[in-house]
Amino acid sequence: MNYNELTKQIKLDSYMMSSLPIQIRNAALSNIIEALLAKKDDIFLANKEDLESAESNNEPAPILNRLIFDSHKLKGVIDGISSLISLKDPLFNLQLVRELDQGLILKKETCPIGVIGVIFESRPDALVQISTLCIKSGNCSILKGGKEAAKTNKILFDVIYAAGIDAGLPKGFMTLIENRADINELIKCHDSIDLLIPRGSNSFVQYIMSNSKIPVMGHADGVCHIYVDQSADLDKALPVIMDSKAQYVTACNTLETLLVHKDIAAELLPALQNSSYAGNVELRGCPKTLKTIDCIPATEEDFKTEYLDFILSIKIVENLDEAINHINKYGSHHTDCIVTEITGDATKFMALVDSANVYQNCSTRFADGYRYGFGAEVGISTGKLHARGPVGLDGLVTYKYKLFGNGHIVADYVEGRKNFNFVDK
Amino acid sequence: MNYNELTKQIKLDSYMMSSLPIQIRNAALSNIIEALLAKKDDIFLANKEDLESAESNNEPAPILNRLIFDSHKLKGVIDGISSLISLKDPLFNLQLVRELDQGLILKKETCPIGVIGVIFESRPDALVQISTLCIKSGNCSILKGGKEAAKTNKILFDVIYAAGIDAGLPKGFMTLIENRADINELIKCHDSIDLLIPRGSNSFVQYIMSNSKIPVMGHADGVCHIYVDQSADLDKALPVIMDSKAQYVTACNTLETLLVHKDIAAELLPALQNSSYAGNVELRGCPKTLKTIDCIPATEEDFKTEYLDFILSIKIVENLDEAINHINKYGSHHTDCIVTEITGDATKFMALVDSANVYQNCSTRFADGYRYGFGAEVGISTGKLHARGPVGLDGLVTYKYKLFGNGHIVADYVEGRKNFNFVDK
Numbered sequence: 071m072n073y074n075e076l077t078k079q080i081k082l083d084s085y086m087m088s089s090l091p092i093q094i095r096n097a098a099l100s101n102i103i104e105a106l107l108a109k110k111d112d113i114f115l116a117n118k119e120d121l122e123s124a125e126s127n128n129e130p131a132p133i134l135n136r137l138i139f140d141s142h143k144l145k146g147v148i149d150g151i152s153s154l155i156s157l158k159d160p161l162f163n164l165q166l167v168r169e170l171d172q173g174l175i176l177k178k179e180t181c182p183i184g185v186i187g188v189i190f191e192s193r194p195d196a197l198v199q200i201s202t203l204c205i206k207s208g209n210c211s212i213l214k215g216g217k218e219a220a221k222t223n224k225i226l227f228d229v230i231y232a233a234g235i236d237a238g239l240p241k242g243f244m245t246l247i248e249n250r251a252d253i254n255e256l257i258k259c260h261d262s263i264d265l266l267i268p269r270g271s272n273s274f275v276q277y278i279m280s281n282s283k284i285p286v287m288g289h290a291d292g293v294c295h296i297y298v299d300q301s302a303d304l305d306k307a308l309p310v311i312m313d314s315k316a317q318y319v320t321a322c323n324t325l326e327t328l329l330v331h332k333d334i335a336a337e338l339l340p341a342l343q344n345s346s347y348a349g350n351v352e353l354r355g356c357p358k359t360l361k362t363i364d365c366i367p368a369t370e371e372d373f374k375t376e377y378l379d380f381i382l383s384i385k386i387v388e389n390l391d392e393a394i395n396h397i398n399k400y401g402s403h404h405t406d407c408i409v410t411e412i413t414g415d416a417t418k419f420m421a422l423v424d425s426a427n428v429y430q431n432c433s434t435r436f437a438d439g440y441r442y443g444f445g446a447e448v449g450i451s452t453g454k455l456h457a458r459g460p461v462g463l464d465g466l467v468t469y470k471y472k473l474f475g476n477g478h479i480v481a482d483y484v485e486g487r488k489n490f491n492f493v494d495k
Numbered sequence: 496m497n498y499n500e501l502t503k504q505i506k507l508d509s510y511m512m513s514s515l516p517i518q519i520r521n522a523a524l525s526n527i528i529e530a531l532l533a534k535k536d537d538i539f540l541a542n543k544e545d546l547e548s549a550e551s552n553n554e555p556a557p558i559l560n561r562l563i564f565d566s567h568k569l570k571g572v573i574d575g576i577s578s579l580i581s582l583k584d585p586l587f588n589l590q591l592v593r594e595l596d597q598g599l600i601l602k603k604e605t606c607p608i609g610v611i612g613v614i615f616e617s618r619p620d621a622l623v624q625i626s627t628l629c630i631k632s633g634n635c636s637i638l639k640g641g642k643e644a645a646k647t648n649k650i651l652f653d654v655i656y657a658a659g660i661d662a663g664l665p666k667g668f669m670t671l672i673e674n675r676a677d678i679n680e681l682i683k684c685h686d687s688i689d690l691l692i693p694r695g696s697n698s699f700v701q702y703i704m705s706n707s708k709i710p711v712m713g714h715a716d717g718v719c720h721i722y723v724d725q726s727a728d729l730d731k732a733l734p735v736i737m738d739s740k741a742q743y744v745t746a747c748n749t750l751e752t753l754l755v756h757k758d759i760a761a762e763l764l765p766a767l768q769n770s771s772y773a774g775n776v777e778l779r780g781c782p783k784t785l786k787t788i789d790c791i792p793a794t795e796e797d798f799k800t801e802y803l804d805f806i807l808s809i810k811i812v813e814n815l816d817e818a819i820n821h822i823n824k825y826g827s828h829h830t831d832c833i834v835t836e837i838t839g840d841a842t843k844f845m846a847l848v849d850s851a852n853v854y855q856n857c858s859t860r861f862a863d864g865y866r867y868g869f870g871a872e873v874g875i876s877t878g879k880l881h882a883r884g885p886v887g888l889d890g891l892v893t894y895k896y897k898l899f900g901n902g903h904i905v906a907d908y909v910e911g912r913k914n915f916n917f918v919d920k
Contacts (some may be wrong), residue, residue, distance in 0.1 A: 081823075082820075082823075085823065085847045085849060086847075088846065089843075089846040089847060090846070168867070168868055170861075170866065170867070170868065174857065174861075176867055176868075181846075242563060243570075279708070280708075283704070283705075285710075394510075395507075398506075398507075398510065418514075421513065421514040421606075422510045422511075422513070422514060424509075424513075424609065431711065432599065436595070436599075441595070442595070442601055443593055443595065443601075481589075486870065
């Protein structure tokens with residue numbers, strides 16, 4: 071395939087896409103819900119074939135789990151699309167209206183980015199989430215999914231594509247790339263693709279960043295921390311630590327390093343080791359930790375590592391400042407949490423830790439578009455760049471998410487004991 | 496100098512800088528005004544030495560003009576700092592406060608980017624503007640100015656640095672790089688520098704983009720267009736075209752290509768050629784233009800060229816669609832204008848042209864932070880990337896500036912016939 075020509079055509083269609091009224095974009099989303107329901111048996115059949123191939127290839131259990139697209143997953147993506155439909159139009163919002171002089175009026179208005187290439191992992195539901203987010207926001211998407219999900223992705227693409235065209239979206243609104251080798255062609259098309267969102271391993275994301283002139287949004291690493299302050303309430307700390315580490319061990323927002331104030335280590339660490347999860351999680355401690363509990367020694371390398379596994383590195387620190395410095399030095403600017411009952415310590419931690427998500431007293435696993443009430447997400451960005459046009463003060467400012475909790479954990483939500491109830495203040 | 500160690504230390508200071516209250520940042524700005532006034536004679540003397548060196552090196556007149564830092568320029572930068580002080584704090588603004596569940600509150604709050612490296616041209620006033628914008632927004636700045644202005648930059652830096660430290664800013668709040676060769680060391684420090692803003696020639700910006708892993712904000716090219724629609728009012732079109740082209744010919748927001756609707760070409764082009772500016776501007780026309788007026792033939796290359804000179808390429812187009820397609824294909828997504836009396840044509844043009852600044856009936860030279868009422872600017876970005884944290888709909892949206900005028904030109908403001916009077920609506 072000639073990707074240069076293909077993406078040029080998509081780019082042209084993106085201008086039309088950018089000017090479509092919200093009625094057409096929402097109608098496309100409604101069409102997609104209907105089409106997914108109408109074709110569900112074919113989708114499940116394709117998914118069964120993918121699952122059988124994966125099983126016969128002896129793919130590991132986590133891959134098989136992510137690969138499943140059953141009625142439960144279908145309900146999930148349809149709920150997601152329904153909530154997307156109900157969300158306010160992100161386009162054509164005036165962020166500034168300013169008269170510069172009599173009759174000279176400046177308006178700052180939101181518009182789509184244009185053409186977005188997303189390379190994602192083996193979850194077929196990601197294809198539905200990403201493509202519908204792009205439709206709602208008026209962007210054209212070029213999608214490459216995991217090869218294990220090839221048949222499921224193909225039928226999901228075909229169903230969504232037909233439903234979108236039927237609603238009046240331009241031909242180039244969505245494109246599926248089926249061959250992994252084509253990624254190397256795609257990332258050369260910097261004249262036509264505005265943004266790449268690679269999701270996957272650190273090395274894959276680094277490869278994309280190093281080999282393309284296209285801006286990349288996302289994250290390579292998720293080395294997330296919890297710091298347990300001397301004032302921490304252990305009844306909050308232990309469940310938050312365990313949820314952050316073990317609730318879904320391969321996610322980017324899981325805990326990798328636990329930092330513990332020296333005055334609470336003797337109480338916290340044995341309790342952690344003896345907690346119900348302890349059998350599953352291998353603890354690797356700094357020299358001071360080894361004097362407190364019996365565990366494997368941690369090396370310098372451990373504190374830089376995103377395990378994505380049932381392993382937790384532990385470091386005892388002198389104070390809040392050492393914890394903050396450790397996180398800023400070893401972390402990946404993704405999600406970091408302080409467990410404390412002292413408001414001033416939380417305020418300082420959340421101001422000085424240079425991460426996209428900074429938390430007090432709640433699980434790092436909350437770092438997720440759905441859990442923030444965004445409907446879904448295309449990825450999590452640890453970058454900061456964001457400005458366009460003349461860059462004044464506003465363009466020098468980025469943001470961080472501050473989440474104040476009271477011992478909240480994600481397991482309660484995933485396992486149905488609590489429900490999200492989004493209310494904007 | 497060991498830039499790796501230096502920038503690591505600046506990075507540490509940037510965390511302190513990010514948490515300074517607005518009172519301290521504004522006090523620093525007030526201190527800087529006082530110090531600049533107190534040291535003005537030394538500053539003018541240093542500038543005189545720079546000017547004499549430049550003259551003896553036979554630097555061209557535009558360079559000499561940009562190099563001047565006299566009482567007029569001093570007043571300009573002091574006015575700029577005063578307006579910065581009066582601007583609302585860009586930090587600690589809550590962009591979202593959301594209860595996710597009882598007691599679980601999400602806040603989205605603005606914070607600085609961190610450490611910003613700016614490489615700028617020979618205007619010493621740029622040093623003052625950039626450093627004070629960074630102070631107001633809580634960022635640490637690393638600055639490299641043009642070598643012609645070395646002495647002026649050094650004394651401005653010393654004065655501003657002492658005034659900032661005196662107000663309580665951290666040591667690393669501002670750093671001056673004096674050796675051009677050090678730029679190559681600086682751009683390797685991707686662990687400590689969050690953003691590079693290179694200002695200068697296309698090839699220089701491309702060099703930085705290709706040789707650093709640090710995100711780059713700015714623009715390489717400014718190939719700006721004006722499209723004169725068939726409904727245009729020529730009494731507006733001619734002054735707007737001439738202001739856009741010739742008011743300050745080496746700026747990035749000057750006009751390079753004029754697109755003319757076929758039905759108005761016979762009236763517009765001879766009038767343009769016979770206007771008072773015509774003697775200065777070389778016209779290069781497409782084949783249809785050559786049938787209308789006597790001028791030099793334009794090549795395909797002309798339509799891709801940022802002349803930064805008294806040269807204007809001209810193309811006659813069939814209709815609005817051809818104009819939009821030409822701009823999206825040949826332009827640099829900087830600033831493009833339509834001259835029309837038909838609102839629907841302006842709306843379509845401004846929706847479909849994929850540029851940071853899209854205008855109706857006014858000069859492209861308005862694309863400037865000061866003219867937008869931002870106090871000043873660190874640069875103009877033609878990029879679109881801007882999201883952080885979980886990226887939902889908001890992260891998929893960028894913005895464009897829409898400016899609606901009525902024949903306004905910048906010369907009126909530069910030459911004192913009109914004054915800006917900023918009123919937010």
